[in-house]
Amino acid sequence: MSELLQVTNITAGYGDGPAILDGAHLTVEPGKVHCIIGPNGAGKSTLLKAICGMLTIRKGDVVFKGKRLNGLRPDQILRAGICFVPQERALFPKMTVRENLRMGGFVLDDQRELERRIGEILERFPILKERADQQAGTMSGGQQQTLAMARTLIIKPDIVMLDEPSLGLAPKVVQEMFDIMKMMSAEGVTVLLVEQNALIGLKNSDWGVVLDLGRTLFEGPASTVLSDPRIQELYLGGKKAA
């Protein structure tokens, strides 16, 4: 197995607060779509924040392409090739679509190259090209999420992490978002996403990770996780899977 990112038994929390993650692990293989599921408050968002450098990792390792990422700042991890789209408000609402894309390449030094890549993205996503000079905050939820995902591609990352990209979107639009993710992974961008709706998430992914109470219960091929009786059990409690 040739993993791209390996998270082993990490402990992490906010500031000096209690450990929210304790014993979380996961394996990310290149070019696949990975889905983290688990009940509300399980620590899914916290796990992504720990990987991208927003939280200090107290114990355990995050290894990416053979290098430890522990202790690096978010911008260093971004430059290394991991891009994180946080839940809900990932955009700059009063900037135009084009300005948002430009911010996506903030770490690029070559401005001509940046403009060239923005042009490429706009060609690939006609809906964004149509609205290139419109304020991002005035677009529909699906369009905003499309922009947030498209924006990650500007720096040609290895891994894109998405925190609940389907939140608040109509079912039809949710499927469009997953189609974009599949397209990204087909082009070699590895996707790691968090999804509240386990059923939809796993159906659209290659790999599943089940997180509860800050630790990984198990991970494996999405189809295996989907048919695992423990999943049914986990979701029979408070939250239904679909």
Add this chain to the structure above:
Amino acid sequence: MTDIIQILILGLALGGVIALMGSGLALVFGVMRIVNLAHPSLIIAGAYIAYWGAKLTGIDPIVMLPVAAAIMAGIGVLMYRLVFEREARNAKYSEMTVLLTFALAMIVEGVLGGLFTNTQRVTSPGYATDAFFLGDLFIPKGQLYAGLISLVIIGALSLFLKYSRLGYAIRATTQNREAAELLGVNVNLISVLAFAIGIGLAGAAGSLVSFVFSFFPAKHWEWIAMLMSVVVLGGMGSILGTVVAALLLSVIAAFVGTWVGATWSTMTFFLALFVILLIRPQGLFGEKPEMA
């Protein structure tokens, strides 16, 4: 008719200066959610720099403007490092800064009073008491220059924010701090920079104010309500909004001053603040109230 145009001109010229006085306040609130009640007192500090420059060396206050701006920007960096940086993680940050900056305003006033006494001062370059005459209209040169220079500075600031890489970083940090950080913006550095620019603008405004209004250390209390009403009407953080609001309120105040009475002119701003907060707290250009 000439009367109306006359009042309009005076209102607009003064409005330009008020816009510059308010723009630093708006920038600092926009980027850092700091309600800087000390801003007017820092404008007065800038006015003293221009005043003593003129008094001791005869340098024109307009020439002193970049000097006052640079000194005040430096003071801004110190203030940020000493006072605000450590509070940045506090959940009640905005509320905290109201108290902190209120205390700062009194400290600045006290220091200025100790250094320069409470005597009223004004710089008096030749143009401050001169005017252009266009038929029946008269345009005081001091106010005209101050208003125009203010609008030029704000124009330059807007271009900087709109097109430069740092400007992008500042706007991004204003709109979504977390997302900006995740895209590689050093948000702490941007905060210091924006704060320094905001206080630098107070210094710049101070040099212009020094020949438009007479001033003394406690004068800033009169300006707080005026500037707050301009910034609130402008949408708390929008520079363009601040300019529009300043011009609008200043023109209204000029008409009120002429037709109703001079005391009522200042009341315009107080009343406006009251009315805006009641009927449109998000101001002209702001979205839903997001002050919490």
